[in-house]
Amino acid sequence: MNKFKKGASSLYLALIFLFLYAPILVLIVLSFNDSMSRTVWGGFTLKWYANLSSNDNIMEALGTTIKITLTSSIFATILGTTAAIGIHYMKKRHAAIMLGATNIPLLNADIVTGISLMLLFTRFTPLGEFSVILAHIAFSVPYVIFNVLPRLQSLSEACFEAATDLGATPMYAFYKVVWPEIFPGVLSGFLMALTMSLDDFTITYFTKGAGVNTLSTMLYTQLRKGIQPELYALSTILFLLAFVLLLVINFKGSARKEVFKNEK
Amino acid sequence: MINKMRSSFLATPYAIWVMICTILPLFYILGYALTNDAGSFTLSNLTAIADPVHLKSLWLSIRVAFFTTAICLLLAYPVALILHNLKLTNKGLVVFLFILPMWMNFMLRILAWQIILSNNGILNSILSTLGLPTLHILYTETAVTLGMVYDFLPYMILPIYNALSKINDQVVEAAADLGANWWTTFTKVTLPLSKDGIISGIIMVFVPALSSFVVSNLLGGGKVLLIGNVIEQEFTLARNWNLGSGLSIILMIFVLLSMSVMNKVDDSENGGMPV
Numbered sequence: 001m002n003k004f005k006k007g008a009s010s011l012y013l014a015l016i017f018l019f020l021y022a023p024i025l026v027l028i029v030l031s032f033n034d035s036m037s038r039t040v041w042g043g044f045t046l047k048w049y050a051n052l053s054s055n056d057n058i059m060e061a062l063g064t065t066i067k068i069t070l071t072s073s074i075f076a077t078i079l080g081t082t083a084a085i086g087i088h089y090m091k092k093r094h095a096a097i098m099l100g101a102t103n104i105p106l107l108n109a110d111i112v113t114g115i116s117l118m119l120l121f122t123r124f125t126p127l128g129e130f131s132v133i134l135a136h137i138a139f140s141v142p143y144v145i146f147n148v149l150p151r152l153q154s155l156s157e158a159c160f161e162a163a164t165d166l167g168a169t170p171m172y173a174f175y176k177v178v179w180p181e182i183f184p185g186v187l188s189g190f191l192m193a194l195t196m197s198l199d200d201f202t203i204t205y206f207t208k209g210a211g212v213n214t215l216s217t218m219l220y221t222q223l224r225k226g227i228q229p230e231l232y233a234l235s236t237i238l239f240l241l242a243f244v245l246l247l248v249i250n251f252k253g254s255a256r257k258e259v260f261k262n263e264k
Numbered sequence: 265m266i267n268k269m270r271s272s273f274l275a276t277p278y279a280i281w282v283m284i285c286t287i288l289p290l291f292y293i294l295g296y297a298l299t300n301d302a303g304s305f306t307l308s309n310l311t312a313i314a315d316p317v318h319l320k321s322l323w324l325s326i327r328v329a330f331f332t333t334a335i336c337l338l339l340a341y342p343v344a345l346i347l348h349n350l351k352l353t354n355k356g357l358v359v360f361l362f363i364l365p366m367w368m369n370f371m372l373r374i375l376a377w378q379i380i381l382s383n384n385g386i387l388n389s390i391l392s393t394l395g396l397p398t399l400h401i402l403y404t405e406t407a408v409t410l411g412m413v414y415d416f417l418p419y420m421i422l423p424i425y426n427a428l429s430k431i432n433d434q435v436v437e438a439a440a441d442l443g444a445n446w447w448t449t450f451t452k453v454t455l456p457l458s459k460d461g462i463i464s465g466i467i468m469v470f471v472p473a474l475s476s477f478v479v480s481n482l483l484g485g486g487k488v489l490l491i492g493n494v495i496e497q498e499f500t501l502a503r504n505w506n507l508g509s510g511l512s513i514i515l516m517i518f519v520l521l522s523m524s525v526m527n528k529v530d531d532s533e534n535g536g537m538p539v
Contacts, residue, residue: 009346016343017361019414023376024368026386030379038379079278086275098275101282104290107467109475109519111492112512115499116289119296119509138285141278199366201478206499219371223482227375235369242367250356 024239031232038227048233055230057218062234065198065214068129072136073193079137080144080193081186087145088152102146105139113139114206127209135207136197143196144189151185152178191249296509309510318494318511325491326518328405328480329473332412333420336469337462339413340420344461345454347421348428358425362418370415374482377411378402381483403485411479416472420465427461428454463526471519491515 031049035042053059083102087095105113117138121131155178163173201216208217219231300306312318347358365373380386381402388398401407431454439449477492484490491511498508 009349012342013346016339016417020362020365020417023373023380023414024365026376026379027368027372039382039384079281082274083278086272086278089271090275091272094272098279098282101286104286107471107519107523109471109492109515111475111477111495112293112516112519113289115495115508115512116293117285118499119292119505120285120289123292134285138281141281195363195366199370201370215369216371219369219375220478223371223375227372231372235372239364239368243364246360246364246367250354250360 027232028236028239030229031236033229033232036226036229048229049237052230052233055228058215058228058230058234061213061215061218064129064212065216068132068136068204068214069194069197072133072197073140073190075133076137076140076193077144077186077190080141080189081148081182083141084145084148084152084182088149102142106142110139110200110202111206114203117203118206121207127207128212129208131207131209132204132212132214135203136200139200139203140193140196143192144186147189147192148182148185151182155181187249293509293512296506297513298510300506309507310513312507312510313514318491321489321491321494322514322518324405324488325474328409328412328488328490329470331409332416332473333466333470335409335413336417336420337466340417340424340465341462343421344424344428344458347425355429359422362421365418371478371482374411374415374479377407377414378482381407381410402483403487405484405488407483408480408488408490411483412473412476415476415479416469419468419472423464423468424458424461427458431457459530463530467523467526470522474519474522475515 030038032044032046033042034045034047083098087098090098114135117131117135118127121127121134125131159177160173163177164170168176199216201220204214205217205220208214213221215231215234219227222228222231297309298305298307300308313322352358378385381399382388383398383400383402385402391398401410435457436449436453439453444452475492477490477496480488480490480493492515495508495511495515498504498511502508
C-alpha cells in the first residue's frame with residue numbers, strides 16, 4: 001500500500017512538472033527549428049542564435065528590458081529596505097496604515113494598477129522608459145518590503161543595543177549587526193522584484209507610450225504578424241541564464257546552511 | 265527610544281512614494297470614472313456595466329476565474345502535500361522549481377500553449393498517434409481556463425506549501441496515535457491548519473484571473489471577451505478613457521468584494537473554533 005502511494009505521488013508530481021515545463025520545452029525546441037513555421041520541424045539549426053546579435057529590433061528591446069528591470073529593481077530594493085526598517089520602528093497604528101497601503105499594488109488587478117498609473121503619468125510626464133521604470137518600482141517595492149520585514153522582526157533588539165553600548169556608532173552597528181541578518185531578505189526581495197519586472201506585460205503595456213518596447217510588449221505586437229524565431233533563441237538563453245543563476249544561489253544557500261548545522 | 269524615533273523616519277521617502285504612486289493614481293482613475301468627455305460629473309461610466317455586452321463579459325470573467333481557482337486548488341493541494349511529505353531539507357529548492365518557469369517570457373509561454381493546443385498541434389499529434397480522438401479546444405473558454413491554470417498554479421502551490429510547513433508534525437502524530445486514520449487526520453487536522461495558505465492561494469489566483477486580458481487574447485483568439493479585454497479595448501481602440509476607468513472601478517469593486525468574502529470565511533471559521 002505504502003509503495004503504491006509513493007509511486008502515485010511521484011507520478012502525480014511528474015505530471016504537474018510536465019504541465020509546468022512542457023511549454024518551455026516547446027519553446028527551446030522551436031529555437032533550434034530550421035523553419036519559420038511554428039508547427040513544422042524543419043531540421044536542426046543554430047542560425048537563430050547566430051542571427052540574434054544582428055537583429056537590431058530585438059537587441060534594442062532587450063537593452064530596454066534590461067535597463068528597466070535593473071534600474072527599477074535596484075531602486076525598489078533601496079526604497080523597500082529603508083521603508084521596511086522605518087516601518088519596523090514605527091508605532092503599531094502607523095505601521096498598520098503603511099502596510100495597508102503597501103498591500104494595494106499586490107491585491108489590485110494589474111490592469112487597474114497599469115491604467116491608474118498611466119492616467120497619473122500622462123498629466124505630468126510624457127510616457128516612455130522613465131514612466132515604465134516608475135511603474136515597475138511601484139509594483140515591486142511591496143515584494144521587497146514583505147521580504148525584509150520578517151527578517152527585522154526576528155532580529156533581537158539587544159544585539160544592536162549591545163553593539164552601541166560597546167561603543168559602535170549606529171551606522172557601524174547597523175552594518176555589522178543588522179545588515180547581515182536582513183541581507184537574505186533583501187536579496188530575495190531584489191530577486192522577486194527582478195522576476196516580476198522582467199515578466200511583467202500588463203503594467204508596461206499601459207505606461208510605455210509609443211516607440212518604447214520591452215521584450216514582452218514587442219512580442220505582443222508580433223503575435224499577429226508572426227514571431228521572429230530569434231526571440232525563441234533569446235528566451236532560451238535568458239531562461240538558461242536564470243536557471244544557472246538560481247541554481248548557484250540555491251546551492252550556495254544550502255551549502256551555507258549545512259556548514260551552520262555542522263557548527264551546531 | 266530616540267533611536268527608534270529616528271529610524272522610523274527612514275520610511276518617509278516611501279510614505280511620500282506611496283502617496284504619489286499608489287494613492288494618487290486611484291483618485292485619478294476615480295476622477296475619470298465619475299466624469300464624461302466634457303469633464304462634468306456623471307455616473308454613466310459605472311452604470312455602463314449593466315449594458316448586456318459588458319454584463320456578459322463580467323459574468324464570463326467570473327466563471328473563468330472561478331473554474332481557474334477551483335482547478336488550481338484541486339491540482340495544487342496534493343502537490344503541496346506531497347512536497348511537504350518529502351521533508352526536503354532545502355525548502356528553497358521547491359520555490360526555485362516553481363519560480364523558474366517565470367523566467368521564460370510569459371507571453372511566449374502562453375504562445376507555446378497555442379502551439380500545443382492548435383488543431384494540428386503537438387497535443388493532437390500525440391492523441392492521434394495513440395489512436396485517441398483529437399481535441400479542438402483552442403480559441404474556446406476551455407483553452408483560456410487552461411492557460412490561466414497554467415499561469416497561476418504556482419501562486420496556489422507556494423502559499424499552501426508554506427502553510428503546511430508551519431504545521432507542527434507532533435499534532436499530526438498525536439491524531440494518528442489517538443486512532444485517527446489518514447482521512448480523518450487530513451480532514452480534521454491538516455486541512456483546517458492549512459486554511460490560511462488556501463485562502464491566500466485563492467486570492468492570489470482569483471484576482472489576476474478575474475482581470476486578465478492577455479491569456480484570453482492569445483488562447484481565446486478574440487472570441488472570448490473577458491472584462492479585462494473590454495477595459496483594454498476602451499483604452500487602446502475606442503479611446504474612451506472615462507468608460508474604461510468606470511469599468512475598472514467596477515472590476516476593483518468585484519476584487520474587493522471577493523477578498524472580503526474570503527476574509528469573512530476566514531474569520532467565521534476561526535470564531536467557530538475555540539482555541
